[in-house]
Amino acid sequence: MNKLPILFLLSFLLMIGLGSAQVQTLGGVNGFAPGTEINLTQTCTNCTYVNITYIVLGSGGLQNISTQMGKDGTFYNYTLSSEFTDYIGEYIVNWVADPDGDQTAGNYNFFVRRNATLLTTAESFLYIALAIFSLIAVMFFSYNALTIPYIDERNEVGTLTRLISPKYLKILSTWIAYGTFIWFLGIITGISNNFLSLGFARTAVTNLYVFLSIIGYGLTFFILVLLFIEVWKDMFIPIIKRFFKAYGKRKRKQ
Numbered sequence: 305m306n307k308l309p310i311l312f313l314l315s316f317l318l319m320i321g322l323g324s325a326q327v328q329t330l331g332g333v334n335g336f337a338p339g340t341e342i343n344l345t346q347t348c349t350n351c352t353y354v355n356i357t358y359i360v361l362g363s364g365g366l367q368n369i370s371t372q373m374g375k376d377g378t379f380y381n382y383t384l385s386s387e388f389t390d391y392i393g394e395y396i397v398n399w400v401a402d403p404d405g406d407q408t409a410g411n412y413n414f415f416v417r418r419n420a421t422l423l424t425t426a427e428s429f430l431y432i433a434l435a436i437f438s439l440i441a442v443m444f445f446s447y448n449a450l451t452i453p454y455i456d457e458r459n460e461v462g463t464l465t466r467l468i469s470p471k472y473l474k475i476l477s478t479w480i481a482y483g484t485f486i487w488f489l490g491i492i493t494g495i496s497n498n499f500l501s502l503g504f505a506r507t508a509v510t511n512l513y514v515f516l517s518i519i520g521y522g523l524t525f526f527i528l529v530l531l532f533i534e535v536w537k538d539m540f541i542p543i544i545k546r547f548f549k550a551y552g553k554r555k556r557k558q
């Protein structure tokens with residue numbers, strides 16, 4: 305019985321993949337990258353003109369074009385400026401033409417997708433598996449970062465009793481937890497950028513990913529400085545002290 309939800313999910317995703325593969329649209333299912341010029345093309349063997357009237361943009365707004373498409377025999381083309389293709393989503397091109405002298409209107413669509421890619425079913429499962437794995441890693445290293453005490457374990461002469469002090473595990477766990485969380489956000493960003501209905505989530509997650517990635521440089525620098533200070537204090541200073549102590553004993557014997 306526990307396998308039924310998983311089988312249902314697999315079947316549902318497979319049906320989505322098969323259904324989307326049958327859709328014919330300008331640019332294919334992968335669409336175009338945002339912020340690029342797009343050639344809107346049509347073919348008509350018995351038209352004297354084909355005009356683009358208006359376009360429903362990916363943002364949901366309307367852009368009035370009202371421009372006749374360039375003609376080369378039976379091939380018609382209009383180049384849509386990159387300033388109109390910044391939004392991720394579905395665009396609907398409305399046109400009017402005169403086949404055999406009769407005015408006819410119609411429309412077709414195209415998609416603008418992040419990096420001009422659409423996840424396949426197999427890639428979707430891989431992304432989901434990586435997201436789950438990275439989330440588990442985030443929780444594991446975050447737990448260590450929060451619970452491991454920041455203390456030294458030393459003996460009576462002041463040397464560390466362990467090769468790796470708990471505080472080093474705490475520092476490294478904090479660093480790894482942050483890094484895996486950035487990785488998790490990167491995966492979620494990649495997933496959300498392939499679903500047109502996740503506009504708000506896509507924007508929020510992407511902005512958070514960029515913001516935390518920038519902060520990550522500062523955190524990395526801080527962690528490296530902190531590790532250097534701790535290693536210097538725990539390893540090099542005792543070595544220097546022992547050296548001068550041994551040197552002093554040797555001088556006194558002389």
